[in-house]
Amino acid sequence: MKRISVWLICALLLLTSCAPNMNEEEVLQNDESEEEVSIVPSYQLSDENYKMILPYKVSNARGVITNQMGNRLDIDEMEEGLRRHSKEVYDPGKYFFQEGQYLSSELLYEWLDELNPVIKKEDTEGLEPEEEEEFYRNNPRYLSHILEQNFLQKKEDKTVDLVGMSIGIAMKSVYRFQTEVGGPYYYQDIPKDQMMEQANKIAQTIVERIREMEGLGEIPIMFAVYREEDQASPVPGNFVAKTNVAGGKASIGDWDTINEENILFPSEEGRKKYFDDHEIVTSFGNEVAEYFPNYVGIIGKGFYINEELQKLTIEIPIEFYGKGEIIGFTQFVYGLVQEMFADYFDLEIKVTSSSQVESLIYRKAGADSPTYHIFH
Structure with missing residues (x-):
């Protein structure tokens, strides 16, 4: 009886997967x-x-x-x-x-x-x-x-x-x-x-x-x-x-x-045009440098419309030697995001190694807290 029930369930699942989506x-x-x-x-x-x-x-x-x-x-x-x-x-x-x-x-x-x-x-x-x-x-x-x-x-x-x-x-x-x-x-x-x-x-x-x-x-x-x-x-x-x-x-x-532009952070252009944003990104990089000895620098890009920041994207290239390092570092960066960045713009932070993206932290403008994902 159990074998018949299992067979019927499998058949039903197969038919369901093959059936067209009636919402389409x-x-x-x-x-x-x-x-x-x-x-x-x-x-x-x-x-x-x-x-x-x-x-x-x-x-x-x-x-x-x-x-x-x-x-x-x-x-x-x-x-x-x-x-x-x-x-x-x-x-x-x-x-x-x-x-x-x-x-x-x-x-x-x-x-x-x-x-x-x-x-x-x-x-x-x-x-x-x-x-x-x-x-x-x-x-x-x-x-x-x-x-x-x-x-x-x-x-x-x-x-x-x-x-x-x-x-x-x-x-x-x-x-x-x-x-x-x-x-x-x-x-x-x-x-x-x-x-x-x-x-x-x-x-x-x-x-x-x-x-x-x-x-x-x-x-x-x-x-x-x-x-x-x-x-x-x-x-x-x-x-x-x-x-x-x-x-x-x-x-x-x-x-x-x-009136829109993409600005590199840190950079002389970013410092002259958007000093406050430049200083926040620089301070964020300094905090990362204190935590992780293999840190070599961050690459930030700010997208502006009518001189208002719409999205900030930051890449942190680091060489890792274990999954534990990635998890710990991502947790650390997550905390910095909560403490240092205002919530009126979209934010995306990619933690990368030489071969791939290791983790991603992102937050939509106005969101209470960021979301993160650690890649396996």
Whole structure:
């Protein structure tokens, strides 16, 4: 009898695991050739996150961004930041997110070459080395990448259609160049106003071309300009401006300034701009140094909007020799968090060794206490 009961329970569990989740909803997604049945999950991580239609569709220009932008931090910040700014236009409670499906890899590379012409050897023929270097400095490549994100909405007949698009334009703050293959690298700073002048021209060309593409003539488009940091920077750049182009329109209007920045702590820039935050992070590092002899220094990054700290991320790289050390150190850091850091911003502290993240302490703004996790 017991064997039969166990068999029935196992069979029931198997059937339950295979059964569809009745909270999920099927929708029809319009494709170029046919309508595709997709699933909208009933749950989302939070009200601040977009639901994403399954099966997940990767970007039609997948991989281009990694070839165009040299700093991994910039890549992540641009993708996440564009989605963050899109929420002000496309409400996550009403729209679904999808990676860009209209600008293909081939098309993007074509546009990048046209909008960002490469200096050819014949352009500098007859110039002395000093003159050639000056020519490069006066003709920088401003544009790094064009990022597309799509926003879909469900209609009464359970179909979903594209109803909005965001386009991120990544622009260089530093132009790195060689005057000859194998030669030394030179660097030219690009002023922000000069960068925005070029970004405006690039955005105008892009919107005109998008309007000529099938099905995109009446789609609203949000444009946002991202200013990269240099390739070796320990913190990413940030978005500096955005504008909305209404459906059916093909001209760029005025840009709204975005006042956000990522600041390294400890650093001279952090000390000058945000002295109090700099001192707290420095004091935190000093407390860690007293506790642990293998400590070599912390790496902090503050994300600011309108000069108000929104999120502080700290990495503590330490070499451990046992799990007990990790547990004890994490407990110590947890206590410091409670004592030293205010609760009006998000906080994330990663304790890392040479091979992996050993523990994580995080706290949402306004939370009474942080949460921690020790990895095994």
